[in-house]
Amino acid sequence: MRATSAGRVPYRGRTLTALVLVLLAVGCGKPGSPPVKGPRPDALPHYQVDKSFRLPGSVTWARAERRGYLVVGAKEDQPYMGEKDPATGVYSGFDIEIARMMSAFLGFDPKTIRFRTIASANRETALQNGQVDFYVGTYTINDNRKKLVGFAGPYYLGGQSLLVRATETDIHGPRDLDGKRVCSAAGSTSYQRMQHDYPRVELVGYDTYSVCVDNLLTFQVAAVTTDDTILQGYAAKVPDELKVVGEPFSKEPYGIGVHRSDNALRFALDDAIAANEKNGNWQKAYDATLGLSGRKATPPPPIDRYPAS
DSSP, rough: OOOOOTTOOOHHHHHHHHHHHHHHTTTOTTTTOOOOOOGGGGOOOOOOOOOOOTTTTTTHHHHHHTTTTTTEEEEEEETOOOOOOTTTOOOEEEHHHHHHHHHTTTTGGGGOOOEOOOGGGHHHHHHHSSSSEOOOSSSSHHHHHHHEEEEEEEEEEEEEEEEHHHHHHHHHHHSOTTTTTEETTTTHHHHHHHHHTTTTEEEEEOHHHHHHHHHHTTTTSSSSEEEHHHHHHHHHHSSSEEESOOOOSSSSEEEEEEEETHHHHHHHHHHHHHHHTTTSSSHHHHHHTGGGOOOOOOOOOOOOOOOOO
């Protein structure tokens, strides 16, 4: 299987990426289509800040307390999950709301969060080096990653799927991809699964999914593969151009990444997830973000409070 160098985008690709962003911004003007700019502020939950919260056993929390805010790693190109408005710099989506509810639980006003976009291939490094306090961005929990970072959660269960052009009739699942060019984010579990399980696919890797969608719309690849949550967001933005096909062919439990040694923070985030599922914030946040894509919420999976290592 042949793969491109991650993140290497030729001039023509960069120009076309700008076109895709325009399509995603204006392609939703038809009746019944999802909102262009994401959730309405009045539809989102209000997260009560626990001003009495303390976590003396966490180096990460103590560092954030000294600076007065949290630095959170996120994605910026995943509609309804983690999306950055290029005009305002404001992040929105379900993952962003998860980060905000975690912030309030930990004693920090969610309005003070400094979001930092981190590519899939760089998540472990960012956590290990302290570039971010924690990471929320369709981050699948698996045993290999647990050797490098810690995970709170999971807070959602996705599944790998395929995004194709709306006119496509021959692709219904991964078995139909032999000999075809398929795009995914380098370093993601979706990319790795295609490499391992479908070696006859010509795999193309980039840092961001928006470039993959660019390639799909301009007929440079036959499909984009990643979690259905991400793909459904793109399809909902331009339903006349794109569609999700087939059934999910994996299980992707999304967790909140933390420094591997910071078990105190990990357990506190587990408590925060459980509390926000119980008080209704999780469901309200979902309905106001990812629910706008037309995807029905699946019940949150059980939290895996695995022991400190």
